[in-house]
Amino acid sequence: MKFSANLGFLWTDRPLPDAIRAAKAAGFDAVECHWPYEVPVEAVRAALEETGLPMLGLNTRRGDTDAGENGLAALPGREVDARAAIDEAIAYAAAIGAACVHVMAGFAKGPEADAVFVENLSYACKAAHGHGITVLIEPLNHYDAPGYYLATTSHARAVIEAVGAPNLKLMFDCYHVQLMEGDLTNRLKGLLPIVGHIQFAGVPDRGAPDRGEVNYAHMFKVIDALGWTAPLGAEYKPGGPTEDTLGWFTLTR
Numbered sequence: 001m002k003f004s005a006n007l008g009f010l011w012t013d014r015p016l017p018d019a020i021r022a023a024k025a026a027g028f029d030a031v032e033c034h035w036p037y038e039v040p041v042e043a044v045r046a047a048l049e050e051t052g053l054p055m056l057g058l059n060t061r062r063g064d065t066d067a068g069e070n071g072l073a074a075l076p077g078r079e080v081d082a083r084a085a086i087d088e089a090i091a092y093a094a095a096i097g098a099a100c101v102h103v104m105a106g107f108a109k110g111p112e113a114d115a116v117f118v119e120n121l122s123y124a125c126k127a128a129h130g131h132g133i134t135v136l137i138e139p140l141n142h143y144d145a146p147g148y149y150l151a152t153t154s155h156a157r158a159v160i161e162a163v164g165a166p167n168l169k170l171m172f173d174c175y176h177v178q179l180m181e182g183d184l185t186n187r188l189k190g191l192l193p194i195v196g197h198i199q200f201a202g203v204p205d206r207g208a209p210d211r212g213e214v215n216y217a218h219m220f221k222v223i224d225a226l227g228w229t230a231p232l233g234a235e236y237k238p239g240g241p242t243e244d245t246l247g248w249f250t251l252t253r
């Protein structure tokens with residue numbers, strides 16, 4: 001198995017370029033992040049080149065976080081801001097060779113939001129296509145993100161079908177899917193053709209994956225048996241020094 005360190009949660013005690021170096025030293029095969037925009041592209045690119053790690057993905061900006069925004073792409077009336085965030089994310093991803101951009105939907109619901117999300121995603125997929133970038137959408141659980149537009153994989157599948165772009169895929173985060181829908185093994189098998197990236201964390205506290213209700217020793221075997229070879233995103237909250245939480249690597253043996 002290969003693993004990607006999600007630097008939105010791991011090694012957040014240091015600047016992003018140093019977090020990339022820490023991930024390399026700890027034995028990760030790749031990195032991914034959330035919102036790298038305050039860090040100069042050149043510094044991130046230099047750390048990636050130095051370590052040889054690929055950056056798998058990053059997120060579009062959430063919008064006005066002081067006002068509680070968590071993405072813009074499904075918000076009626078915010079199309080200009082949403083597309084600026086999409087353009088920014090694609091430009092940053094292209095500059096560091098990142099394969100994916102997660103377009104964050106935000107808090108919205110209803111027919112207007114449905115139409116706006118599809119239109120913004122169509123825009124994102126067209127813009128990303130020329131760079132060979134995959135656009136991801138991710139259902140978030142309703143405990144952490146109550147009211148988030150996208151909460152289930154069935155809704156995500158319907159959106160992906162409505163957009164109909166080959167470079168639009170599902171971020172299958174085992175943590176969120178377990179909290180909302182369960183049946184991880186069968187659900188992942190059924191959704192595999194539309195999955196673009198897989199993430200994991202302990203459930204329900206989002207701690208290291210060797211604790212909690214999900215048996216990741218089993219899940220990693222399932223994912224491997226499905227022929228998935230891309231790195232899996234370790235997106236958990238270490239609650240202390242990240243190095244002290246890496247015992248879960250042994251789950252793969």
Ligand SMILES: O=C(O)[C@H](O)C(=O)CO
Nearest residue numbers: 034059102138173199235
């Ligand atoms: O929270 C998550 O699971 C995400 O992957 C994310 O990108 C930010 O919400």
Ligand SMILES: [Mg+2]
Nearest residue numbers: 138173199235
């Ligand atoms: Mg996730």
